[in-house]
Amino acid sequence: MGDNERMTIRRLLIRGGSVLTMDGRLTAFDDGYVAVRGDTIESVGNGSPASEPGTEVIDARGCAVLPGFVNAHTHLAMTLFRGIADDVGLQDFLTKVVGEESRTLNPARIYAGATDACRESILAGTTAALDMYWFPEQAARAGRPYGVTVAAGPAFANFATPEKTSVDRKLEAAESWLSRGNGQGPQWLMPHSAYALTRDHLNALGSLAQRYGARIHVHASENEREVDTVREMHGASPIEVLADAGLLTDRTVVAHAVQLSDNDIRLLAEYGAYVAHCPWSNLKLASGIAPVRALLDAGVRVCLGTDGAVSSNSLDLWSSIRLAATLHKWRERNPAAVGAHDVLTMATRVGAQALGLDERLGSLEPGKKATMQVVELSGVHHAGVADIWSAMTYSARPGDVRDVIADGVPIVRDHRLLQDDALLRHAESTS
Ligand SMILES: [Zn+2]
Structure with a gap:
């Protein structure tokens, strides 16, 4: 390679920290390093390899190094409405939010809201999100300057939306979009829920997803009232309806899955679907506590969303990590029901699988993208900590995230977003 080429390939070495690789064996290195060439992880291990001249070194002593988190269920631009519907249940929540959305949103506002969300996310170590929202290209665009990979796609619902178009017209547009392919990773179809769509529309989405191999993101079985509504509308449970419509697949991410029958759990496992567990939302809306231990025991892949x-x-x-590692102890009356290894795996490796991005993201292994966070353990709230897994699960906070690197590019250093011009260069190079 020529001198010019050598100069342009960025080399980074993160060393001196406790590295949790989150690989399949949960390999950890107490005095570990991650060596990065360009946008890719070259090696991971103990100690420190000899580094080439020009390598940028990030000293991670007193820190943990782990993959960026994957938020497997969110609506990023809803930062615009934070606090408008507290202390109500799901159905009142939807009435309030749907009205606000259809009255006030347009693509520019959604871009602004998603931008705030991506800033909040990356500063807290989240580098990928599965986003269900209107004008989905806006959230995807908002993520790029901040190194946040936003998986998005058209969302379908029979209620009023800011897109002001019918489900039928959106189905036509989605088919043409799917048939072109976007060349940028998996394509998604997002039926809002079984209660917000007719059986014909659910079936049409199922066959569209099957024809094009699209991934599917859907809300289901969030609370008892929803399950009753879906039974009245469709004569079966939400999970059964999704299965019948061809929407329950090994490319499907079901958000919530709180109120499940034994048969629902069996179906989720049989079809290989993912469940995005959202403990904060489920508690705040008084929806319930998802049967995560039973899902894991059945072989369902569980990831984590906000x-x-x-x-x-x-x-x-x-x-969400702390809550997920705590709630199920009570639900199962067993303090070992779900613990640190389970929840950190949900937030990283399984999340990346759910997004269809596990070849790039979700663990620190050679050949994957260099997307990681360096988390400080110097706060007084970590004093005396005996175990790094415990610290990451039960005592860490968003403010502990010191540095975030996405695709080999530092995005957050010393708790601050880097200059906007650097971010924009990153956006251009990845768009
Ligand atoms: Zn949701």
């Missing part, structure tokens, strides 16, 4: 900033008021996955 839901939107109206239903959980924060896009901080750290609090």
